[in-house]
Structures are given as structure tokens and as C-alpha cells.
Amino acid sequence: MTILQQAAIMTRVMALKSIARPVLARPVFKAAAPYRGLATVADTVFPANQAAPKPAHSAPYQFDASAPKATPAALKLKSGHVFTGTSFGAQNSSFGEAVFTTSLVGYPESMTDPSYRGQILVFTQPLIGNYGVPSQEKDQFGLLKYFESNKIQCQGIVVNDYATRYSHWTAVESLGEWCAREGIPAISGVDTRAIVHLLRDQGSTLAKLEVGQEVLENKEVIEFPNPNERNLVSEASTKEPYELNPMGDVKIALIDCGVKENILRCLVARGAAVTVLPWNYDFNSVMDQYDGLFISNGPGDPRAAMATVQNLATAFKSPAPKPIFGICMGNQLMGMAAGLEVYKLQFGNRGHNQPAINMQNGRCSITSQNHGYALDDSVLAPGSTLKGWEKYFVNANDGSNEGLRHLTKPFSSVQFHPEAKGGPQDTEYLFDDFLSLARAEKVKNSAKPFFVSEPLPKNVAKPIEIVA
Template sequence: MKGKLILEDGAVYTGELLDSAAKTVGEVVFTTTMTGYQESLTDPSFCGQILTMTYPLIGNYGAAEQFMQARRSFVRGFVIGELCDAPNNWQAEESLAAFLSARKIPCLYNVDTRAVTRHIRSAGTMKGVIVPETTDEREIRALCAEKLPRNVVETVTTTETYTLETAQEHAPHIVAMDFGVKRSILRNINRIGAKVTVVPAHTRAEEVLALRPDGIFLSNGPGDPTDVPEIVEEIQKLAGKKPIFGICLGHQLLALAFGAKTYKMKFGHRGGNQPVKNLRTGKVHISAQNHGYAVDPDSLAGTPLAVTHMNVNDDTVEGLRHTQLPIFSVQYHPEAAPGPDDNMYLFDEFWNLMKGV
């Protein structure tokens, strides 16, 4: 059945609906990744958003449980070019269409995603709706008027504490605060030989320290970091107690905890091709990113934070380090490995901080 994507500013893009009754509303964003569509669909950082893939051929290798990044998908909708109905890969367990249908993810395909992307790059991210072509104007207006949730961290975080064990003797113990953590990040931390205890986002600092960690990890996650000031307060209480490593939303929350500010970007960084310069070594690494907010570099003056990494494309802040305490963070996702392993050294740096090296 014919369907359409209607943006907040009135722009309309037509296509085919996978589910003829699908109707949804969300913030429309795009990602430039050429592969990893299932990882993107299940990345909690896309919570509440309608995800557009710029690469036109989607579904070629199907879907499988091992590529899930969370317990479920939190996207509001999926907009793509060609939807492959005959996947060919030895790991495939189902087609992408079956994956989307089973999880009731509204999908609009046969869309000119290049046009959608160019529009968002020009006008910025905005609210949009996916509806069948026959939907009347009154229903569309009602859908457009829906308010999007703000504190989406509560939606994606774990509801209970759990642990990833390791066979390594004398392994460091890391407490990971789950703001919407990807499973691949946890696996990489666990793989370096650390025991990882994952706790809900609003776990108090006293409870984190009671677990006797050697290090504290602040995860990625969705939304505006200023929407969770109570988490920022707990991070302030943790500062100086144990080494801390933050990624993505965790990076932004750390910046707020030490007095810096964040701002909403025009269309964000979402993709696997962002060049990041390490200011300490001068090397440029290719990074995977998924965020719509960034740290304001001008607000860092007077704080104990120093910039360690910058985005080569637009000079946004990509990494911070505390000048006195064993605390550092990056805006990107080192475990996604588009380099392919340019940024894995960050996990080693965290290990060394915990070992006091």
C-alpha cells in the first residue's frame, strides 16, 4: 500500500508501506552507515526517532538475533530506499521485512532517501509522521500534534542490575551505568578481561560505590542530556572516587557534571564515517557516531576539562579528559570499529587507569 512521510515543515515523501495500517510520529533523522541496519534499528540511542538510511539497498543480508544491540528496537519508524526481499547470508535467520513486521516497526520503503537526507541537512532534524496515503488531514494533524517524550533514558535503561562475568583472575570490576547501552560496548569491555555489572540509569552514587568497582562506565543513550539533571548530580558525587570513562551521552553528562554546556546540533552525527583527530597524537581515526547533541567548546573555559579529540569535518568536541582526575570521555562509539579497530585503544586506556598505570 502507498504511504508517505510528512515532515513538520510540510515536505512530503512517498513510498510503499510494509504494514498498510502503520501510523507513527517521531523525530526524523538519517544515518550514513552502509551496513549494520539491524544494529541501527536496535541501538537505543535512536529511541523516539524515525530512522532514514541514506544507503539505498537495505536488507541484503537479512537479520539475526546475534546482531541485536538491545532487548528490542526503540525506533518509531524506518525509511529506506529498496527493501530486499531475498536476503543471502549464512548468518541470516529471517528477512528484514519479517524482522520489522514481527516487531511492529513502521517501514516506508521505495523512498527517495537522498531527497529526505538533503532536506534534513538543509532544514535540520524535525518531527515527522509516517501514514498511509489515504489518511485524512484531520488524523494527520492530530498525529503531528503529539508531543514526543523527553526523558527517553527511562524508556531504554535496564530495569534490573545484571553482571557479565569473566574467567580472568584478578579481573577489574566495572560498573556500567546504563543510559541505553549497546550490547557490543558491553561485550568489548568484558572482552578486555573485566567483570561488568550493569545498573539502571538512576542508580545512586552510593549504590554504585557499594558494588566496589575498580572503574565506572557511563554509557551511550538517547535524548537531550539536560533532561536528566538528577543523573548529572550522581555523576558529580562519583567524580574522584573511581576512574570514569564515558561514551556518547555519557560524554555529554560528564561535561555537564563539571560545569560545561551542551547544545542541539542541526542534524547531528549519525553514521560510520566521521573523521576524528586525536589532539595528543595528531592521528585521524574514522569513527561511528549516533548523537544529536554536542558539548559547547566555549563553555569549557574555567572547567577542569581539556579537549582531547576534535571532529575534522566541523570542529565539534569529540573527546574530553579531566586535568587532575582519572576521568575521560569520547563522543563516538569506539566498539563499532569502522576503522576497523582505530579506536579500541580507548578501552586499554580505561584498563590502565583502573590499574593505576
């Protein structure tokens, strides 16, 4: 080792010794109770089915020392499995199809999504309720800013850890207060991981969310009604037509199978005038008044909406077709009208992290989804078509259909939710694509051109009159 190398080593050693050792910082105070990080507001106690008070600001509530002890609750599956916990919602029981969602955020949006109608929703995210529930504030279009409909649509919710304290600048009440006020049972303290394993292995199953002191002693045989045997689309759909943004530059007829508020917002915010029609409305008789047709999402078995399927089949045969776009159930109904069959998925795709591959360019988008049925597109092998239809998107996880596209006509649909709410907005451009087609059709099919040229009057020589 040379003298220069020895000198370099000694320099490094001295430099390391000169560096101060880190000092472990200790907290200067100790919390009196194990509060959660963002927890500042606690549940209040009030009679069930009565409106909770709306505070003017997010000031902390105090725990009620006289509050009754937690009420036992149990989730009973048709398979015979029973999960016990405590109730934090309405003090009543309900039936439904037990399904799970992998969404990490957005419980107010999920619970008010009409596609969850008839279902008991199990959250895989352990902590639920930590940011409370916002108000029913509306935006400039008259649509709810924070919810997907004006009420809770699911039959009940199941969580591992309910946050009794919440903190968010938009919150006006807790999740428990909201559920109690709307008559929705809720259970906390159960092993949601075990429930999800069961649902993934055996498939979505019917269930009962039971609340009361006698839940453990109740051994009677339960008859589980199947909500999918009802026409849930009819229940979720509007009963009368209504309009949004009537002064929009392009007119869209929207068939409401259980539409989300953010789908409507994505259309009217882009300048469309939207007329919302009931699910079984004969839109073919009025399509001359519109520039495009939109088929919305919705709950339950799509085979309950055969009236919509028949109307779509008629629209597909039109010699001058208007652009048609469908989302979620809209994809299934359009596929059935094209000649495809539907089947029930084992446990469905519900969450904000579903990968969908665009078959046109190979790009994969992360999407928000909520559906228990899917189209059987096995007849659409790669490179093949059915009456001019081809695959548009495919799920990268299970290979299920995520969309259809017609080769020559302006028809397309997707199984996922481009409008998200909550979740990624990677595919929101599909609204732009649809409205661009509708605007192009409006110009092409306009009965009157925007400018009508008229011949100018000829100059005629007139004698000059001299006025004295």
C-alpha cells in the same frame, strides 16, 4: 634516421600486429527475471505482529502469488513535505524525529541501538535489506551477537530501495518480516536524497510515518509529539541491576543510559566483571566495591538525566577518585557535571565515517557515531582548561566536541563509539586504556597486599631423646 632506428621501429610494429585482439565475451544464458546479484530469498507473507517462521537453513522462499498488493505509505514531515511510497513493514503508523544515517552497512545494529529510540531512521544507502536479518543468537557472555538490544528501538525506517530478496548465511528472516513482527512501520520507494537535503538544510524535524490506503486522502492537521520531551534515557535503561562475567579480575560499575551490547562485550571480553546499574542509581554509595565507573550511550536530550549528572559531580569531588570513562551520552553527562552546557546539533552526526582528531597527538580516526546533541566546549579554547578539564577529541567536519579529559584525575570521555558495531574499530584501544587505569587503581587501593610476609619461627634447641 639510422638503419638501427628503422629496424627497431619495424620490430615494434610486427610485435603489435602479432598480439591477438580481445574478444568480447557474451553470457551463455539470459536471466528470466532481473534478479539482484546476491538475491536468493524472498519475503514471505504472514499476519502482522506474529512471529515469522525460523528456517533451519537459508533455502530460497517462493513469492506468494496470493500476496496482497503493496500498501501505500507516506512520510509526512512537520515542515509540510510529504514523501509517498509503499509499506514493507508493520501495517500501522508512528511518530518520531526524522534523522538520517550515512552508514553503508549494519542496519540490524543501527535499528536496535537504544540511541535511536524515538526516531524515524532514514538510510542514505539506497539498497537496504539485501542480507536479511540474523537470529537472536548469544555469545559466550550471554550477549546478543548481531544486535545492540533485544528489540527494534527506532520508530520506523525509510529507504529508497528495499531488497525483497536477501542472501546471507546468518539470515533467518527478511527485514520486512522483522519490522512487521515487531510492529515497526517501514517505507520504500521514496527519494531519500531529497529527504536528506531537507534535513541538512532545515535540521532534524518531527515526522509521522503513515501506512494505509487513505494516506493520500488524509488532509487533517497533524499534531507531532516530540520524543525528546520524554525521558528516553529512563525508557531505555535497565530497571534492575544485573551482572556480567562476575569472575572478572577488575570490577566495573556501568551506568546504563541505553547501553549497546557491544560496549558490554568490549568490557567483559577484556576480563572485566561488569555490574549494570539503572541510569539514576546512586553509584557513589557503592563505589568502594568497584575499581572503575563507566557511563554509557543513550537516546534523547541529556538534560533529562540530571540525576546522573549530579551523581557524577559528586564523584568528581572525591578525594580518592576511581577511573571514570563515558561514551556518547556519557560524554555529554560528564561534560555537564564538569560545568559545560549542551546544545542540539542541526541534524546530528550519525554514521560510520565521522573523523575525530585526538588533541593530544593530532591523529585523526574514522569513527562510528550516533548523536543529536553535543557539548558546548567553547570555553575550552586551545591551551585553556575548565576546572582541570581539556578537549580530548574534536570533530574534523563541524568542529563539535568529541571528548573530554581531566588533566590530573583518571576521568575521560568520547562522543563517538569506540566499540563501533558496525563501523571502524580504530579507537577500540580506549577500552584497554580505561581498564588499565582501573587495574592500576585496584592494586594501589587494595586493602590487603597480595602477599603478607610473616616472621619465620626461630629454631629452638631441643634435647635429643633416645628411644630404646
